[in-house]
Amino acid sequence: MTTAAAPARLGTRRSTMATTQSRMVADLITARTGVPIELEPITSFGDVTKAHLTQLGGTGVFVTALRDELAAGTVDFAVHSLKDLPTAPADGLVLAAIPERDDPRDALCARDGLKFADLPAGATVGTGSPRRVAQLAALRPDLAYVPIRGNAETRLGKVTSGELDAVVLAYAGLVRVGRVDDVTDVFEPEQVLPAPGQGALAVECRTERAAADLGYLASVDHAATRAAVTAERTVLAELEAGCAAPVGAHAQVLADGGLMLRAAVVATDGTAAVRRARAAAVDPDDAGAVAAAEGLGRALAREMIAAGADRIVAAAEAEAQGARP
Numbered sequence: 001m002t003t004a005a006a007p008a009r010l011g012t013r014r015s016t017m018a019t020t021q022s023r024m025v026a027d028l029i030t031a032r033t034g035v036p037i038e039l040e041p042i043t044s045f046g047d048v049t050k051a052h053l054t055q056l057g058g059t060g061v062f063v064t065a066l067r068d069e070l071a072a073g074t075v076d077f078a079v080h081s082l083k084d085l086p087t088a089p090a091d092g093l094v095l096a097a098i099p100e101r102d103d104p105r106d107a108l109c110a111r112d113g114l115k116f117a118d119l120p121a122g123a124t125v126g127t128g129s130p131r132r133v134a135q136l137a138a139l140r141p142d143l144a145y146v147p148i149r150g151n152a153e154t155r156l157g158k159v160t161s162g163e164l165d166a167v168v169l170a171y172a173g174l175v176r177v178g179r180v181d182d183v184t185d186v187f188e189p190e191q192v193l194p195a196p197g198q199g200a201l202a203v204e205c206r207t208e209r210a211a212a213d214l215g216y217l218a219s220v221d222h223a224a225t226r227a228a229v230t231a232e233r234t235v236l237a238e239l240e241a242g243c244a245a246p247v248g249a250h251a252q253v254l255a256d257g258g259l260m261l262r263a264a265v266v267a268t269d270g271t272a273a274v275r276r277a278r279a280a281a282v283d284p285d286d287a288g289a290v291a292a293a294e295g296l297g298r299a300l301a302r303e304m305i306a307a308g309a310d311r312i313v314a315a316a317e318a319e320a321q322g323a324r325p
């Protein structure tokens with residue numbers, strides 16, 4: 001139980017990006033509610049293993065350790081990168097707040113200030129994301145895509161050391177670790193659709209506490225972000241795809257209050273793709289906004305499945321299974 005005097009305990013992974021984003025959320029909560037918060041660093045299996053992400057079954061590994069501490073009551077709430085959260089809800093836990101998202105786009109960090117179009121044929125591009133490889137290979141099949149692991153600093157080091165010509169990372173993550181100056185190009189969603197929920201954070205706590213002593217977490221929820229990421233993640237869920245699947249999705253609240261959702265499923269070799277877009281009248285401030293966003297995501301996913309998207313997802317998952325020891 002958190003007393004009025006004792007600071008609330010916020011569970012966070014130890015990486016620079018995780019602690020920075022947790023501190024961002026903690027400061028926002030304190031600014032809006034006056035509640036003092038202290039960060040409790042937690043080590044996840046994903047942080048200590050050298051295995052490739054696809055061999056670990058996706059980014060769920062980063063999440064499990066934080067959720068164990070929430071269930072045990074050793075921390076009061078946790079901050080995750082939303083895109084790392086499995087779409088299936090966790091028993092006894094709830095996303096009490098989804099703060100306003102940062103820039104969701106993917107970014108290129110290349111040597112010599114090079115833009116994507118200027119990379120020479122055969123240039124090496126490092127990424128651990130099948131979603132990025134699939135979409136980049138469709139744009140530039142003449143480049144060599146190299147699987148990489150590690151935090152943002154480790155990945156950027158492969159470019160400065162000359163091991164790779166470029167790496168691709170999320171713009172939001174680069175901002176949070178103070179490395180936005182390494183960005184040499186940014187991919188618009190029309191070129192490379194981000195991961196569902198990319199750039200957004202999620203504040204998670206035990207369900208019964210969200211409506212009780214942790215009710216103040218709702219103070220940092222951002223309705224337009226919640227509607228957008230709900231639509232994006234519903235596409236992923238409906239496709240029965242994991243966080244490591246070659247699925248991109250991005251939703252935007254339109255000026256007229258509608259919600260425009262775009263999604264793509266692209267074969268990891270860039271040869272086959274299903275891309276669709278659909279809009280719906282979703283007012284983020286309306287009580288039914290989340291349900292309407294789910295309906296939009298479900299409808300778009302079913303349209304994509306009818307065009308063969310599930311077969312591309314299944315092939316990619318089989319390929320990833322084949323890569324796991």
Ligand SMILES: NCc1[nH]cc(CCC(=O)O)c1CC(=O)O
Pocket residue numbers: 059081082083084168169170171172173197198199200201
């Ligand atoms: N698992 C890696 C991860 N999880 C969230 C982000 C980016 C930050 C965000 O999406 O909030 C990253 C790094 C990356 O994709 O470059």
